[in-house]
Amino acid sequence: MPSSEQEPLYWTADLDPIESDVVAPGEAFDAVVVGAGYGGLSAALELSRQGMKVLVVEAHRIGDGASSRAAGSLANVPKARLHELARSYGSEKADSVYREAVLARALTERIIADHSIDCDLRRCTRVMAAHSEKSMQRLRSEFPAMKARIPEACLLSAEELRAFIGSGIYRGGMLVPDSATLNPAAYQFGLARAARAQGVCIMQNTRMIGLKCVADGVEVELHPQGKVSAVNVVLATNAETAPDTPLSAQLSKSIAAVPAFCVVTEKLPPERIARVIKGAQIFGDTRKVLNYMALSPCGTRLVYSARAGFLEGSTADKARRIIAAFARRFPATRGVTMDFFWSGRFAITADLIPHTGASDRVHWMIGCCGTGITMSTYLGHKIARRILGADDAETVFRLPLPPMPGWRRRPAFLGAAIRLYRVYDRYMN
Structure with a gap:
């Protein structure tokens, strides 16, 4: 590290x-x-x-x-x-x-x-995993429109999803074979x-x-x-x-400038990566507190990205929380350490x-x-x-640029909003 x-x-x-x-x-x-x-x-x-x-x-x-x-x-x-x-x-x-x-x-x-x-x-396969029954229902309702724009997309049951990622906690998802990193x-x-x-x-x-x-x-x-x-x-x-x-x-x-954090793991042996990344090289889920994982270009590391809070400790602290969150969802990543981590910002309207x-x-x-x-x-x-x-x-x-409420542009409130999103993801979505 x-x-x-x-x-x-x-x-x-x-x-x-x-x-x-x-x-x-x-x-x-x-x-x-x-x-x-x-x-x-x-x-x-x-x-x-x-x-x-x-x-x-x-x-x-x-x-x-x-x-x-x-x-x-x-x-x-x-x-x-x-x-x-x-x-x-x-x-x-x-x-x-x-x-x-x-x-x-x-x-x-x-x-x-x-x-x-x-x-x-690199062209590769992507899955979007539904973290709750409600989010899976939403994926099903939006799928016809998605299929019209991306014909190769398909829905996956919870059992079918396990053929693509090394996690059993998700309720199903959507597969997009033609993705890229x-x-x-x-x-x-x-x-x-x-x-x-x-x-x-x-x-x-x-x-x-x-x-x-x-x-x-x-x-x-x-x-x-x-x-x-x-x-x-x-x-x-x-x-x-x-x-x-x-x-x-x-x-x-x-706009609101939203914090995001990336972590790159240590080099991992192929057999361990195969237990995490199975048929899909890019993973994301439906939580508002974004979770993203992909295979690195060299094929020996995992790249994580997430929102991990705003005023809650250093970037290193947040990177450790991201590692721990993925370990809970992907058992084969338990004990994995990180070699790189950093923070960034992106703008939302x-x-x-x-x-x-x-x-x-x-x-x-x-x-x-x-x-x-x-x-x-x-x-x-x-x-x-x-x-x-x-x-x-x-x-x-x-299109006309809509106004952003003032409270959403303030850093202190952004941190509170992310914590509320965590509650929403866990109990309401």
Whole structure:
């Protein structure tokens, strides 16, 4: 186990850092992209491919933020339940959300292939396990709509589920044979290198502190470099969105930055892994306090991700709680130790789907709700297509961004909400 919480992430341990470019004060660009996560780099890559001069600014270093702290699942299902979306937006828009989530994963895999990004992309089988009879009933009711979007999906009884995972506590589940995982940091670094190969300038440790619309575009104030100008600006800061400008302040009030934690186990022998991961390499369950497990790209470790409280001890304490929780559900993991652990954040919106929009020449995307690898990539690409005036720029995610209640944005209340979710999962769901 690392002796310090500052140890390198598992995902970035073997990656060479991305170097920063130098930009002259007052330099002009076709687009300035704020944020070097999946969304910002996806937008920059597409804009530069079409001949635009693009600058990406990142407040920290690539690899330090949320993108490289993800668990690595390529989601093709949104976090929002289909019936909840239909109640809020109608069945047609709800169906479109699910349809575009499938397209988002397809686009992500196409970008990886087109730019030969070496990120351990692996197609594999996923199960979603129902932790209660109520949650199994909900899976059954939503399954027809899921089947329409993912034809290979099927429902599993409790007995059938045990052929895929080494746990007997679940009431059944859903199988999605065509799922995928990757190394999220290798993907982010690969996007950055692909963008740079197309001529994109990347400045790290650079913060956007001001935007001012002028006659022919936007004046962008950067710290510590000074001002540059752009015809268009893309805000792709997601969970790191701060009140640096009136627009970013408005966006920051529409999300909650939710803590998440990842653990990577020690190396395990194949026979032990086979008792945990049977026919499915990715596991998730229906608890609101998320539980996720996957086989690492090297095939010798398990990757866990969960929400383990907010103000309850150090990251190491929370990692130990995650290990203990999985040991209770998967007997073959009892006694397993961890070699890596870290914390991260992801942004959620009030309706649990991402949103994108524009204000004058400033385009934004926010709130990928734990599906950031695919949805951020997709929405960054859509923003670029919108800037380019392309016919395929439209997306259902240009829905009005609903307000987030103030109490949900406060860290102290987030911790309380997670504890309430634990009670809900145990007694009411």
